[in-house]
Amino acid sequence: MTFSANGSEESELYHAQIHLYKYAYNFLSSMALKSAIELDIADVIHNHGKPITLSELASALKLPPSKVTVLNRFMRLLTHNGFFAKTTIPFQNGKEGGEEEAYILTPPSKLLIRSEPICLAPYAMGVLKSSYIERWHHSKKWITEDNELSLVESVTGKNVWENLNGDPDALIRFQESMAADSQIFKLALKECKHVFEGLGSLVDVGGGTGETTRFIHEAFPHIKCIVFDQPQVVANCTGTQNLSFVGGDMFESIPSGDAILLKRVLHDWNDDLCLKILKNCKEAISDKGKVIIIDIKIDEENDDRELTELKLNFDLVMLTLMNGKERVKKEWEKLIYETGFSNYKITPIPVCGLMSLIEVYP
Numbered sequence: 022m023t024f025s026a027n028g029s030e031e032s033e034l035y036h037a038q039i040h041l042y043k044y045a046y047n048f049l050s051s052m053a054l055k056s057a058i059e060l061d062i063a064d065v066i067h068n069h070g071k072p073i074t075l076s077e078l079a080s081a082l083k084l085p086p087s088k089v090t091v092l093n094r095f096m097r098l099l100t101h102n103g104f105f106a107k108t109t110i111p112f113q114n115g116k117e118g119g120e121e122e123a124y125i126l127t128p129p130s131k132l133l134i135r136s137e138p139i140c141l142a143p144y145a146m147g148v149l150k151s152s153y154i155e156r157w158h159h160s161k162k163w164i165t166e167d168n169e170l171s172l173v174e175s176v177t178g179k180n181v182w183e184n185l186n187g188d189p190d191a192l193i194r195f196q197e198s199m200a201a202d203s204q205i206f207k208l209a210l211k212e213c214k215h216v217f218e219g220l221g222s223l224v225d226v227g228g229g230t231g232e233t234t235r236f237i238h239e240a241f242p243h244i245k246c247i248v249f250d251q252p253q254v255v256a257n258c259t260g261t262q263n264l265s266f267v268g269g270d271m272f273e274s275i276p277s278g279d280a281i282l283l284k285r286v287l288h289d290w291n292d293d294l295c296l297k298i299l300k301n302c303k304e305a306i307s308d309k310g311k312v313i314i315i316d317i318k319i320d321e322e323n324d325d326r327e328l329t330e331l332k333l334n335f336d337l338v339m340l341t342l343m344n345g346k347e348r349v350k351k352e353w354e355k356l357i358y359e360t361g362f363s364n365y366k367i368t369p370i371p372v373c374g375l376m377s378l379i380e381v382y383p
């Protein structure tokens with residue numbers, strides 16, 4: 022189809038161009054966010070304790086005078102994108118009467134305050150600062166070559182875990198980002214307490230450095246919790262009474278428990294490897310046990326556009342990192358029944374809009 026410059030086609034051309042350019046330039050919104058996090062702008066506004074003017078913000082950030090207009094332009098985009106808002110306050114520089122504009126935090130930037138219990142700045146930086154972004158420049162070569170490697174494997178010759186294990190800074194950034202994201206789970210736990218009630222023991226498979234398990238342990242101190250992850254991940258973790266760390270390989274075997282938790286683990290792997298993990302989970306529980314999966318369920322029919330777009334982005338992340346995938350309900354169901362489980366129940370977790378909780382029974 023070609024466009025001519027008249028009538029409805031003109032309007033279509035206008036909207037098509039806006040759509041195309043918006044997605045071509047989307048990375049600038051991401052990079053402006055990265056700059057705001059690196060400069061700790063949310064903390065500065067928070068610590069200021071009241072709306073902050075541009076010149077107050079520039080001085081708190083110790084910017085040279087030549088960069089005040091740069092800050093103004095960044096703040097304009099970030100405000101447009103919902104990270105900050107503007108209000109008016111009486112003039113701050115001693116002048117009588119009159120008002121000037123000042124910035125305040127919005128709910129998304131409140132999630133960037135480092136002193137708050139729920140701070141997602143490390144999670145966002147885990148994404149925005151990673152070498153992963155550069156690897157996308159090789160995506161055409163990867164898509165056209167005939168092999169089953171992920172983009173990351175194709176570019177680096179190593180899988181994600183090998184890359185992380187060979188780069189201590191990246192490994193720490195990854196663990197910090199996972200730990201930050203788990204903070205949201207603390208709130209979610211209030212909504213799904215019933216899932217853990219009555220358990221005597223729980224194994225958090227791929228539980229990282231144990232943030233999720235610590236929240237469960239706080240809420241249910243009587244449950245004997247094991248965090249099971251790769252030996253190098255748990256090597257420096259110390260447990261407490263009823264909370265221990267075990268290193269191993271979930272593709273080999275998994276410690277036994279009343280319930281096995283798999284939080285954001287299965288989306289890392291293709292269906293064949295998920296079947297292996299789930300079979301090992303099934304062997305680790307009794308007939309009365311269960312597997313608790315916390316992961317994304319793609320639901321284009323019921324989710325709004327923004328949420329679906331985010332879930333589909335996550336799907337490409339998992340695909341390019343390690344040939345993993347986010348799954349629709351039918352795909353979850355297939356995995357569950359092919360493993361030999363008899364039943365399952367999916368519950369959305371409203372506070373983690375992105376995640377669903379899937380209880381799977383032998």
Ligand SMILES: C[S@@+](CC[C@H](N)C(=O)[O-])C[C@H]1O[C@@H](n2cnc3c(N)ncnc32)[C@H](O)[C@@H]1O
Pocket residue numbers: 182199200203226227228229230233249250251254269270271272283284285286289
């Ligand atoms: C995406 S992270 C999820 C971490 C944690 N469950 C959470 O929600 O924050 C996946 C975890 O699986 C672990 N993992 C990868 N391969 C593993 C294996 N073969 N055996 C045990 N854990 C493994 C990783 O070390 C990592 O901590």
